[in-house]
Amino acid sequence: MNNPLVSIIIPTYNRAHLIGETLDSVLAQTYENWECIIVDDGSTDNTSEVVNSYIQKDGRFQFYYRPIEKIKGASSCRNFGLSLSKGVFVIFLDSDDLLLEYCLANRISKASEKSDLNFWVFPMFVESENQGRKIKEIPFSKSYLIDFLSYKIHWQTMCTLWEANFLKKIKGFNELYPRLNDPEIHIRAMLESKNRFFVFNDALADSVYKVTLLRDRCEFSKIYSTSLLLFIPDMTNMLRDHKLLQERKHLKAYLRDYFVGFFRYNSRKRNFSVLNIFYAFRIINIVTYYKLHINYCLFLVFNYLTRKTRNKLDNQVTNL
Structure with a gap:
């Protein structure tokens, strides 16, 4: 399929001071056939004003509030965004993380080389205040399933490009989990897909995961x-x-x-x-x-x- 639509889904909560940089990284993509669905989890700051300013710039941005009957939390917002998405592929992006400008183009190109799979995984940069930005390489492994079961979490949420139909079939994230969302969905996906996924260990790192300090x-x-x-x-x-x-x-x-x-x-x-x-x-x-x-x-x-x-x-x- 040429030029498939990619749905980028972003949950957010009180990130008015950060989400602008995240949306700028989406806007900067060299691959242009995308939609970006932002789902607010009940923010009390001016997140809506910031997001609406981007919607006025570009109609590919969409903004929704988490329905009141749905459980509060990022996973619930992600799943709601997934239910609204129209893309052939899906990427989840947290509202303080970034996609590098070549991310979508890189991923669509690589996925087309192995088009019969359910999801594809790409390396990322890790950014912290103390150490700056460094590549987080994904090691070659005989079994990424065993690695994830062993708490060896080699990638984060935004590193995965999902085939939308498969993701909807496994019903996205488990909304009951306040933590461990990434290992849960990836372990489940590895099992349900019967290992029909590929990790591009040697690909360019194309996203940035920002490490936040654990305050409490x-x-x-x-x-x-x-x-x-x-x-x-x-x-x-x-x-x-x-x-x-x-x-x-x-x-x-x-x-x-x-x-x-x-x-x-x-x-x-x-x-x-x-x-x-x-x-x-x-x-x-x-x-x-x-x-x-x-x-x-x-x-x-x-x-x-x-x-x-x-x-x-x-x-x-x-x-x-």
């Missing part, structure tokens, strides 16, 4: 634990349905990531819930479960004693 670890930890309680049962059942239950062992990497970086910012109840779900679905065995359980209890005791000692010292200093 306590809130993030709550969201992360909530997502894991949904993600682990879903992944296990999905692997069982595809007769790949033996691969569930790889999911323990998500438990490792959670307990290395976030458990200390969460409540005991939530932490035990996370640990229990990994055992309930046999991601970890009973020996590992009790080892982690005991070590966590020891951490709580140590933390309590340390805090008690610190408080006592603080009181002594105060009374000097």
Whole structure:
């Protein structure tokens, strides 16, 4: 198909100060047959004014509000945008990330070389305040499915070019997940497509993922634990349905990531819930479960004693 329409779907929430640069990157595309659907998640800033100024410049931009009956969140907005899209291909773009000017042209050209697939993946740049912009290369892998199950997430949302009919068939993103949206949809897509996808490891990086600082670890930890309680049962059942239950062992990497970086910012109840779900679905065995359980209890005791000692010292200093 020559010159197919590409739908670019952007969820946004209170990004008036950022979304202009993102929309400029869409407007700068050398490939011109696109539509850009922006879905607002209930912004309270002047996002609508910024977006409407782009609609006045170019009719290819469209702006919608998430329907009130739909769940709040980026995934819900993405799926609503998907339901409105008319493109042969779909790209999801977050409202603080960028497409380089050759992105669409590059992807359509590459996808045409392997046109019988369901999705195609391209490298990206990662941009941070401290380190500037660097290429995030996607390594060659015998199984990207195993990598994603093992919490080796090699690409982000905007790196994937989706065949629209396939994406609609698998019903887009899981709207119940506050986090882990990318691994969930890509694992599901790999399974449902029966590996009919291609990763262009050596292609030009054509998008920019902007790393944002994690400002509230306590809130993030709550969201992360909530997502894991949904993600682990879903992944296990999905692997069982595809007769790949033996691969569930790889999911323990998500438990490792959670307990290395976030458990200390969460409540005991939530932490035990996370640990229990990994055992309930046999991601970890009973020996590992009790080892982690005991070590966590020891951490709580140590933390309590340390805090008690610190408080006592603080009181002594105060009374000097």
